[in-house]
Amino acid sequence: MQIFLLQAIMRITINQQNDLKSSEITPENIFLQRRQFIKNAAVFGALCCCENSLAAFQRTLFYQKNEKYDLNERLTPKKYITEYNNFFEFSTQKKAVKTKAQHFITDPWQIKVSGHAEKTGTYDLYTLMHQFPLEQRIYRFRCIEAWSMVVPWVGVPLSKVLAYFKPLQDAKYVEFKTLYDPQQMPNQKIKLLDWPYTEGLRIDEAMHPLTLLVTGVYGKPLAPQNGAPVRLIVPWKYGFKSIKSIVSIRFTQHQPVSSWHQMIPEEYGFYANVNPNVRHPKWQQNKERRLGKFFKQKTLMFNGYANEVASLYQNMNLLENY
């Protein structure tokens, strides 16, 4: 917007003609602020050229609001989203993740695409993502620990990105992996889980319009504690399926490992669809605490996305395949 106005102003001042159409005359307030516009544009340009992580988090993402994915529910305050995190690679204390992850390097970042697809290879994240227009979607997010949020994610439908890699016919699943770097992620030195964190989706779940490859939240690039620079969001499943800080995408024929499912299969299913009827020994799944509220509220089947995703599971017994 600012660049457009800058161009308009420059067009006016350079124009040698004496008669100007009234529509070409810059509104006075904008004309008086032209120096500020030029300064902003210069700063913006400079940032694009030489970014460090700090500037990266502070810059605003350019995206379109996708009105189709909006909720009639209050957004969770940004402070809760950035300061209440389960990212065990950094810390098992939710409050501590932000501090422990603050120096996490997200640029440069590469994603290795492999398996049953035509365009396998290693991609620079930023070059790859440049091809896809970003959109903002407001989704419910439900952790298996029975708390939930409403989050304005910024990203690209995963289906668009996966289609770019041209998966083959026999690709039945997609496997994702998080970065393995015990220097930056100190808890990877301890066998809390079988690092690196691995997750997987059935190909139809991965190609579903709801599934989002996310690079930002609240209009800004993801902070490290939220899974920077790129993560998955699968809103109808428990949060642990929404893998963070992705470095690998692999198209497979067989069901991939899901780290939590591998660790405690009775508690963490591969599908992990939000289901109030499937009990969990540690957390009551028929209710959830919406952050910001004090009393618990009823958990909805598929986290309220039943209309969109129930058809994916219509021939499955969801009490067994949880």
Added chain:
Amino acid sequence: MPLPKGLLILLLLLPLFYLIYQGFTEQYGANPIQYLQQQTGTTAWLLLLLTLSITPLARHIEHRLRTFRRSIGLSVFFYAVLHVLLYLIFDQDLQFNALLEDIVSRPFISCGAIAFILLIPLALTSNRYAQRKMAMRWKLLHQMIYVIATSVLLHILWSVKWITLVPMLYVGLLLGLLLYRVWYQRKKNV
């Protein structure tokens, strides 16, 4: 070493004052109820371990510590009540059916419920009148504190994802206190 009763009670209420202070300075974080449940539970548990340490400490270090045991024991009940109330009100909406359902379906809640229910008669008989009236039976009743402590430990171990350093420490401490009791009984019987 012996403190005036009022000062002891003040010290035992410090965790509560700290929680209130944290409330006013917005330090509860994004999930205040969960944080309060955790803090009141941990406080009750640590005070329970302290209660169990009084007798060995009194026997071997300073016998006047024994006068603190009742107050510390009651403070355990105090924080346990806060802990349970937070759960009853904010997790179960004071719905009795929902509560029963939860007690039978989540093992860690079952352990917590057992521990709290057993704690009640101990709290009610924590006075000299009951001690006199019950005589031998009072001692037997209050030995249930070991069953309660074990139940609480299971409650804690079942509520965490991993048995990390702190839960292991709790196991070690309770085991130590139990073993001390067994050792002392043996010594006495000789």
